[in-house]
Amino acid sequence: LSDRVEAGDDPCAAIARDVDIPAGGDVTLLWLLGDAASAEEASALVQHHRSKDFDQRLADNERTWRGFLDTIQVETPDKALNAMVNHWLPYQSLACRIRARSAFYQ
Template sequence: AAHSVTADRGEFIGRNGTSELPQAVLSGASLSGRVEAGDDPCAAIARDVDIPAGGDVTLLWLLGDAASAGEASALVQHHFSKD
């Protein structure tokens, strides 16, 4: 699960950040949860990940759009079952 999210590109990138080095990542700050239409949108999802020494971790994020919660759930199940 995500620890925090935002759809505000300015919040994620910040005044002194870039798309390669966004300020929210550099500072480790939690995102506000702001998800609104308009402005300058993006999809930023924050999650802490522990990687063991010499290990690796695979992350899978599914982003999409649906007309209802049921349709969204069906899309997630459909795509999550793919290899």
């Protein structure tokens, strides 16, 4: 990576970690990505999320998305249109436009 960001480029972030897995063993790795105003706030966020059960957090996240995406449903003869209107467009609106603020006009 070039360690710089320039207008018009596609920036990239990378995370690397060496992990030794013994023969016949297994390892579970969970990555938490986020931001904080200070190192102390970041540490508090890590501790908060570390104390949560991952499977429960995943189920909560899926329930949240399902509740949002199932609010409005259309049914047409075109399965691709149904998928786009019922899932893809609402997801993009919330995930990219509202949460990530990454719409092209932002």
